[in-house]
Amino acid sequence: MGLVMCPLCSDDEDIEVVRTLDDGRRVVKHRCGYEWQHGEPAAPKKMPSYSFNDLRARFPKAEDVEPKWLERAARLKAQYLATKPDFxxxxxxxxxxxxxxxxxxxxxxxxxxxxxxxxxxxxxxxxxxxxxxxxxxxxxxxxxxxxxxxxxxxxxxxxxxxxxxxxxxxxxxxxxxxxxxxxxxxxxxxxxxxxxxxDRFLSILKYTTEAGGKREIARLVYGLELPAPESVNWTLGRLILWSNDLLHTLVGEGFANQQHSAAFLWWAKDQSGGFQ
Structure with missing residues (x-):
């Protein structure tokens, strides 16, 4: 395998690839036991850059929710308000x-x-x-x-x-x-x-958390997958506000206030019978 000559033995026979590094270089090993890195790092992939308005437009919208999820959420809302009509x-x-x-x-x-x-x-x-x-x-x-x-x-x-x-x-x-x-x-x-x-902000204080933040609620109640906070170009600050506005729109009217709406969403995310 004539990848390169061993710097110790000046021999290019019996050289094997041990592993490939994240940057595209390879660690190689000669039969004498010597290992070294071979090749040049690959040029990093240029990620697309989006403006604030472009990102806002790309964020999931209420109309992206499938009808079956909207119907299920409406049934849960009626069930919740029948037992907890106030806050x-x-x-x-x-x-x-x-x-x-x-x-x-x-x-x-x-x-x-x-x-x-x-x-x-x-x-x-x-x-x-x-x-x-x-x-x-x-x-x-x-x-x-x-x-x-x-x-x-x-x-x-x-x-x-x-x-x-x-x-x-x-x-x-x-x-x-x-x-x-x-x-x-x-x-x-x-x-x-x-x-x-x-009148705008739901009292759900985290975007994503194991206990259930806005991202988890969007998935479990409305079947929407919101961006991960570490995704390129998104920032947590934007995701916090845009997910709030999305859930605010989706949860709709009929609640005493936004704390009441949030309490419903917290309850609804734990109800069984979601779609796969």
Missing amino acids: DPAVAAYWAKYQKIFSPDGLRTYPPRLLKDFANSEVGARPGNQATFNSAWNAMGDAAAGETTRETIEYLLYGPADVPLEDRLQQLLDGTKPFAMTGFKEALLTRVLCVMQP
């Missing part, structure tokens, strides 16, 4: 309180401790364990942590108009903004959006 009214009062706190004036005037309380509250939507955020807050102290959290929320809600909300969210998830508060990530940022735009 906890205490949530609306809590949301109204934090709408004031998260207003431009409120962020600068309310005590910072209320921001920490929000991160650890389960009223209306459960953000899960916030140990990272709490540790960072305690290490920084109320004043510094409160200011950083305030800046994080302020940028998310009132950042530059030329940066879409999806991308402001991604910048905070990535921590590319120097003021991004440690631990104030997907669940808490989404929860802020739920409070401030309660």
Whole structure:
């Protein structure tokens, strides 16, 4: 096998391929036992690049759901509303309180401790364990942590108009903004959006999770496969918002509020009788 001459023996006989590397080079071995890498790395494949609007247009839509899935979802919705026609009214009062706190004036005037309380509250939507955020807050102290959290929320809600909300969210998830508060990530940022735009945002705080996020709900309730977060060109910030809007459209009317809609979707994803 005359691939190349052994650099030790100056012999090109009895050379075998041991394995092929991810970059296209091969590890080869001469009969003397010496191994080395042969060849040049293959040029990386150029992945297609899509604009924001192109990606938005390519994201799954309500009309992509097959009729059999829509019919099943409608039956589940009727079954759910027959037994749970309303939702906890205490949530609306809590949301109204934090709408004031998260207003431009409120962020600068309310005590910072209320921001920490929000991160650890389960009223209306459960953000899960916030140990990272709490540790960072305690290490920084109320004043510094409160200011950083305030800046994080302020940028998310009132950042530059030329940066879409999806991308402001991604910048905070990535921590590319120097003021991004440690631990104030997907669940808490989404929860802020739920409070401030309660007619738009479902209180489902993760895009994908083993317990069931928006991606899993779309698959189990509507038979839609949404993009993986690591897919090229998609960002988690965009997927969080676009999947929310898709599910909001699909779940439809008849619920007391978006928390009620979300509770239905959480219930519906666990019902048996899905399609293969």
